[in-house]
Amino acid sequence: MEKLSIVFKNIALVKEIESPENPGGLEKRVALTPKDVGQLTDAGVNVFVEYGAGLGVDFEDEEYLENGAVMQKADEIYKDKDMIIKFKGPSLESISEMKKGCTLFCMAHFHSFPDRAKMLEESQINVIAMEEISESPKVQTDEQILARAAMTEALKRFIENETIGNLKIFVIGRNERLAGAVRRAGNRNPKSLNMLHTDVKFEELKETGSETLYFYDSEDFNDTNGLIEKLKETNSHIFDFHEFELESGDAAIANYRETHPPFEFGLRRIQCLHETGQAGARYGIKLLKENKPDLDIREAKVVVLGYGNVARGAMHEIYNQGFKNINILGRTQTTKDNIDHWLEDVDLVVNGAEIPREIRGITYLVSNDHLKRVIPKGSIVIDLVGGSETNRSAVESVLSCTFLTEPHFVQDEVTVSALWGWPMLGMMRESAIKYSSQIVDVLIKREKVIEGLDSLTTGVKRALVCGPFK
Secondary structure (H helix, E strand, O other): OOOOOOOOOEEEEOOOOOOOOOHHHOOOOOOOOHHHHHHHHHOOOEEEEEOOOOHHHOOOHHHHHHOOOEEEOOOOOOOOOOEEEOOOOOOHHHHOOOOOOOEEEEOOOHHHOHHHHHHHHHOOOEEEEHHHOEOOOOOOOHHHHHHHHHHHHHHHHHHHOOOHHHOEEEEEOOOHHHHHHHHHHHHOOOOEEEEEOOOOOHHHOOOOOOOEEEEEOHHHOOOOOOHHHHHOOOOOEEEEHHHHHHHHHHHHHHHHHHHOOOOOOOOEOOOOHHHHHHHHHHHHHHHHHHHOOOOOHHHOOEEEEOOOHHHHHHHHHHHHOOOOEEEEEOOOOOOOOOHHHHHOOOOEEEEOOOOOHHHOOOOOOEOHHHHHHOOOOOOEEEEOOOOEOOEOOOEOOOOOOEEOOEOOEEEOOEEEEOEOOHHHOOOHHHHHHHHHHHHHHHHHHOOOHHHOHHHOOHHHHOOEEEOOOO
């Protein structure tokens, strides 16, 4: 590793305790694992770890000591530190213990907790919000480009003859290649977009004909039911991702890179978005089984709003649990005139769609009226995006996120959940390890935040939500 010009020489790793977004202190994840603390100490950083910081996810104090950390008590941990690292935002009481001009590095959710934001500003604490750090420039793998190019080719004729608005797209199966194709399809505003399980039978298909497109990946699809051959006997359009890859894949990737310079910003650098979608959908399915014990899950009607990273994580879990058909809703399907159709007779709604900040609290995709009038009693609404009273979700009934202390509520006999930190449900240790590796990468590798606020990269500057203060 190249030698770093370390500005944040003394770093504190703080234990998670009760805070505005962690009632009851049930968030147990630690922001850095012992192994990753070792990377920081090897780089020349002094890391002070609060006693018991990692115990909630089974990292012992001794492991931190073995990796060069200095252990401190709660009444010492904030003193004379250049940077304070924790997972969730701080408790209000701890702000007064931070020295003026130090930097807090955490999931700040600045707009969701305005009173705490004001306290941090008044105390002149710099705040880097982990959740706001972005790739810069955007990184796209060959596989992601190939997925985009394949679906673009599949839709080319419908775009050119302006019939995309009448097209019903069915993606057969789920893998990461197909997930990327789903996103491209959703962005093109078809009439409908569905993900079908690979064990679907021809007789179970509700739509065939010239206004349907069946998109599949023969490399990953063992067509034991002879579905594709039977579809060829209809007027349906059929597109094989793998065939496109063999015939045109290399040229398509090269052409895309040549004609599409990278965007300035890409994905969140510190995230468990896919895991968030998986955990939320898993909990929704659990609630659905409890509410509707006689329902055949495979036949349940499920809709997923959005097709971004969180939503695709939800699709992954729903698909893996055997649902035959996932309705994927984008801009076209979530308009005021169309959304009722998709929510009628629904069993499970999963919202992974974010709406622009300026219309939050004004516009809702799933309204209270939908809960009262359209969505059947006993059905489940899972909101993966969440929010607060000052930063509302697209689900109107979610005034603020739910917590592990009370993860769901019932409104008009519909069960709603919008948990703050979905991976806490059964994925605490795994997600802590993933977050930690990303944090260390941002601190001392790709972005080198350790070199100070004066040298922040473009993707980190936008995450400095409070400061700079000296």
